[in-house]
Amino acid sequence: MGVVDSLKWRYATKRFDSSKKISREDIEYLKEAVSLIPSSNGLQPYKVLIIEDKKLREKLREVSWGQPQITEASHLFVFCNFTEYGPEKVDSFIQLGADINNYPAESSRDYAESLKAQIGGSSASELSHWTAKQAYLALGSLITAASELNIDNCPMEGFLPQKYDEILGLKEKGMTAAVICALGYRSEEDKNRLLKKVRKPIEDLFDTI
Ligand SMILES: Cc1cc2nc3c(=O)[nH]c(=O)nc-3n(C[C@H](O)[C@H](O)[C@H](O)COP(=O)(O)O)c2cc1C
Numbered sequence: 001m002g003v004v005d006s007l008k009w010r011y012a013t014k015r016f017d018s019s020k021k022i023s024r025e026d027i028e029y030l031k032e033a034v035s036l037i038p039s040s041n042g043l044q045p046y047k048v049l050i051i052e053d054k055k056l057r058e059k060l061r062e063v064s065w066g067q068p069q070i071t072e073a074s075h076l077f078v079f080c081n082f083t084e085y086g087p088e089k090v091d092s093f094i095q096l097g098a099d100i101n102n103y104p105a106e107s108s109r110d111y112a113e114s115l116k117a118q119i120g121g122s123s124a125s126e127l128s129h130w131t132a133k134q135a136y137l138a139l140g141s142l143i144t145a146a147s148e149l150n151i152d153n154c155p156m157e158g159f160l161p162q163k164y165d166e167i168l169g170l171k172e173k174g175m176t177a178a179v180i181c182a183l184g185y186r187s188e189e190d191k192n193r194l195l196k197k198v199r200k201p202i203e204d205l206f207d208t209i
Pocket of ligand 1: 010067159179
């Protein structure tokens with residue numbers, strides 16, 4: 001299936017068949033799809049936790065309005081955006097680029113300083129807002145790649161980020177839970193699978209100027 005057909009096939013899955021597991025190989029493909037999505041300046045200011053542990057997911061379900069996807073899905077991806085972005089992170093990003101493309105990190109010093117000034121000049125809320133936006137882009141890539149593999153998915157904001165932060169120890173790591181995505185295979189019991197897609201007409205969504 002091409003991308004459009006895959007996106008027509010997918011829907012926000014409410015009930016997963018918990019007996020079906022995503023293969024290791026497919027998980028590796030999804031990781032690569034998430035990692036290849038671009039981000040502002042290429043900084044990737046987020047981390048993605050892939051949660052398989054059932055006990056942990058039961059705890060998370062309690063702070064996700066009891067939504068069944070959290071425990072029934074094969075895997076739960078938690079996109080955690082950085083709430084702290086110190087100069088050392090810029091330095092290691094610059095070093096990574098220099099190592100991969102084989103040039104001296106020193107040659108990017110002005111760029112590094114401008115990034116540090118830009119990021120350092122943001123308020124905590126501006127920083128978190130900006131890093132969360134980058135994490136949402138990565139979520140889009142996950143949804144698209146999963147759908148391509150006929151892996152059902154449900155992006156979710158229906159959870160308490162502060163509670164996720166506590167349970168997963170994110171605050172200490174300078175991160176917060178931005179958005180999550182349950183992945184697996186639809187259950188026959190999921191009535192949503194029978195619904196038609198609801199989207200605005202294309203002509204309302206776009207204006208060509
Ligand atoms: C950022 C985001 C958060 C969402 N949060 C939830 C959620 O907490 N629970 C849920 O069942 N669906 C959630 N959804 C699914 C949307 O309701 C669904 O994608 C939308 O209605 C379009 O339907 P479709 O995905 O079936 O095409 C969320 C979707 C997005 C993109």
